[in-house]
Amino acid sequence: MTSSSSRYLPLRALGELSETRYWMYLLLLPSLVMILLVIAYPTLYGMAISFRDMRLTRPGLDGWVGFKHYAGMWSDPVFWIALKNTVVWVTAAIVLELALGLLAATALNRDLPGTKIFAVLILLPYFLPNVVAGHMWALLLDPRLGVINDLLVRVGVLETYKAWFADPNTALAATVLVEAWHGFPFFALLLLAGLKSIPEDLYRAAAVDGAGVSAQLRLITLPMLKTVIAAAVILRVIGLVNSPDLLLILTGGGPGDATQVLSLYAFQTAYKEFNFGYASALSVVMFVILMIFAAAYIRLSRITKGEGDD
Amino acid sequence: MIESKRRRRTVANIATYFVLAGLSMFCIGPMIWMLLTSLKYEADIVTQTMQYIPRRVTFDNYVAIWTQSGFPRLIGNSITVTFLTVTICVATGTLAAYAFSRFAFRGRTQLMLGYLVVRMFPAVMMIIPLYVVMRGVGLVDSRFGLALAYTSFLLPLFVWMLKGFFDSAPRELESAARIDGSTRLGAMVRIVMPLARNGLVASSVFIAIAAWNEFLFALMLTTGQGSRTWPVGLQLMVGEFQLPWGVLAAGGILSILPVVVLFAIVQRTMVQGLTAGAIKG
Numbered sequence: 398m399t400s401s402s403s404r405y406l407p408l409r410a411l412g413e414l415s416e417t418r419y420w421m422y423l424l425l426l427p428s429l430v431m432i433l434l435v436i437a438y439p440t441l442y443g444m445a446i447s448f449r450d451m452r453l454t455r456p457g458l459d460g461w462v463g464f465k466h467y468a469g470m471w472s473d474p475v476f477w478i479a480l481k482n483t484v485v486w487v488t489a490a491i492v493l494e495l496a497l498g499l500l501a502a503t504a505l506n507r508d509l510p511g512t513k514i515f516a517v518l519i520l521l522p523y524f525l526p527n528v529v530a531g532h533m534w535a536l537l538l539d540p541r542l543g544v545i546n547d548l549l550v551r552v553g554v555l556e557t558y559k560a561w562f563a564d565p566n567t568a569l570a571a572t573v574l575v576e577a578w579h580g581f582p583f584f585a586l587l588l589l590a591g592l593k594s595i596p597e598d599l600y601r602a603a604a605v606d607g608a609g610v611s612a613q614l615r616l617i618t619l620p621m622l623k624t625v626i627a628a629a630v631i632l633r634v635i636g637l638v639n640s641p642d643l644l645l646i647l648t649g650g651g652p653g654d655a656t657q658v659l660s661l662y663a664f665q666t667a668y669k670e671f672n673f674g675y676a677s678a679l680s681v682v683m684f685v686i687l688m689i690f691a692a693a694y695i696r697l698s699r700i701t702k703g704e705g706d707d
Numbered sequence: 708m709i710e711s712k713r714r715r716r717t718v719a720n721i722a723t724y725f726v727l728a729g730l731s732m733f734c735i736g737p738m739i740w741m742l743l744t745s746l747k748y749e750a751d752i753v754t755q756t757m758q759y760i761p762r763r764v765t766f767d768n769y770v771a772i773w774t775q776s777g778f779p780r781l782i783g784n785s786i787t788v789t790f791l792t793v794t795i796c797v798a799t800g801t802l803a804a805y806a807f808s809r810f811a812f813r814g815r816t817q818l819m820l821g822y823l824v825v826r827m828f829p830a831v832m833m834i835i836p837l838y839v840v841m842r843g844v845g846l847v848d849s850r851f852g853l854a855l856a857y858t859s860f861l862l863p864l865f866v867w868m869l870k871g872f873f874d875s876a877p878r879e880l881e882s883a884a885r886i887d888g889s890t891r892l893g894a895m896v897r898i899v900m901p902l903a904r905n906g907l908v909a910s911s912v913f914i915a916i917a918a919w920n921e922f923l924f925a926l927m928l929t930t931g932q933g934s935r936t937w938p939v940g941l942q943l944m945v946g947e948f949q950l951p952w953g954v955l956a957a958g959g960i961l962s963i964l965p966v967v968v969l970f971a972i973v974q975r976t977m978v979q980g981l982t983a984g985a986i987k988g
Contacts, residue, residue: 416891421810421812427798427799427802428800435837436859440832443833446839501726504723504726505727507723509720515730517971517974519734521967524970525738525920526919526962528920536952537737544757544759578733578734586981586982638829639829640923660830664831667834667838677835680831687827687829688827691827
């Protein structure tokens with residue numbers, strides 16, 4: 398009896414506290430503390446590291462070096478290769494994923510009987526871990542026992558089995574394929590939701606006016622989907638630029654530097670060489686480039702949207 | 708005229724099924740192949756002529772990954788880290804999502820935007836300072852430390868997703884409870900939480916899957932058996948022991964099993980939560 402009433406007392410006090418005008422700030426406090434602790438502080442600290450020499454292998458080395466790392470990047474050939482590869486890799490993956498996503502979303506949106514199960518199957522890859530996705534595709538494309546090689550030889554496209562990830566000419570394309578498999582469901586998901594929000598009446602009215610399938614796609618679907626596409630593309634670009642996981646598992650940046658991208662280069666500089674200063678500088682530069690791109694992209698997509706409204 | 712229209716529709720329907728079947732095959736074909744590989748003897752995997760349907764089936768690979776490596780230990784660590792991550796996110800994020808959804812206050816827009824922008828921070832940019840800071844306070848190679856690190860990118864995501872679910876829970880019942888003398892706290896716990904229960908479960912599952920799958924933070928922040936999660940462990944096994952394909956495939960199947968099951972259960976609500984933000988924005 399006494400224990401239950403003593404337990405109730407703090408609850409009642411909390412209930413009364415919830416009536417004050419500071420209640421919402423109290424609700425926000427725990428998550429804000431967490432975010433300041435695990436995001437804001439480390440971020441600022443990381444930016445500071447990029448102006449310092451910090452190598453865990455040489456503990457004595459720990460001084461401020463100003464812009465040394467940033468200047469070093471300018472004359473680092475790997476940085477420029479990684480930058481170029483990042484642009485090529487992200488662009489190729491986005492184009493492929495958008496095309497596949499649009500195809501999937503249009504097909505699913507027709508709501509034919511039985512398509513619900515297809516929707517579940519098509520979404521599944523997005524939720525699978527990179528480690529498993531990477532090794533699964535490494536097995537499929539293996540130069541000795543890969544089933545894709547076997548199929549391509551049987552069909553007659555290939556003469557012999559090909560080492561997709563070891564050939565500098567095909568390595569980047571092969572990783573784009575794996576990334577597209579992993580990422581296109583995300584586009585399918587968002588585009589399908591976008592398609593569902595377009596009123597049926599628009600299509601009916603267009604059909605009455607004699608607009609064919611392609612005209613409907615050009616005049617109704619794509620303009621109505623513009624916002625969703627813009628949002629999906631920017632989210633996916635951020636995701637692709639920031640995560641080196643799949644490339645780390647599939648190629649480690651090789652052969653040579655054929656699949657080296659900025660995020661992977663930064664990670665390996667920290668993880669393999671323990672050169673935290675240079676790695677931090679690389680990731681800061683990557684972040685700044687991404688921010689500039691995001692700002693420009695959002696402004697551009699707003700402008701075109703504005704023209705569409707007129 | 709009508710006849711040709713009907714014919715055209717039939718053709719379109721067939722084409723639709725064709726596209727859907729092709730895309731589904733592209734999506735789950737690799738997984739089926741991995742499952743088949745995991746059930747083959749190693750001699751049947753490394754053959755001159757490819758075996759599409761295994762001639763004999765074995766569970767040796769599953770036995771091997773479970774008994775001859777530290778796999779159970781890795782899975783145990785992953786379960787702990789996932790559980791801790793979800794606990795931290797639910798405990799702190801639910802309150803924040805509720806505040807964002809129900810109250811107008813100064814700085815609300817800026818704060819919500821802030822929660823969105825931190826998602827843009829590159830993982831690499833976070834990993835390095837987190838490693839240095841956590842080494843300083845003894846949280847490297849700790850399951851709790853890794854869960855804290857996961858919070859850095861999963862908490863903002865959780866708050867945004869859950870806010871959407873709170874937004875779609877009707878306010879009328881809440882107002883009625885308030886008129887009947889319930890405190891704000893009482894209304895939140897007794898009325899809104901039960902209404903948004905499915906959303907809370909779906910958001911939690913989404914966070915859980917992401918924490919379970921995560922590789923990069925875990926690779927950097929775990930150094931020993933004590934805290935290593937399965938993605939890192941599996942990756943290191945491939946590198947160090949030249950893991951046979953069949954055993955690797957078995958490990959892959961085992962580790963995606965919980966993901967597939969959870970996804971199948973809550974996919975509808977989860978999809979709704981994932982798309983809500985992008986459609987409105």
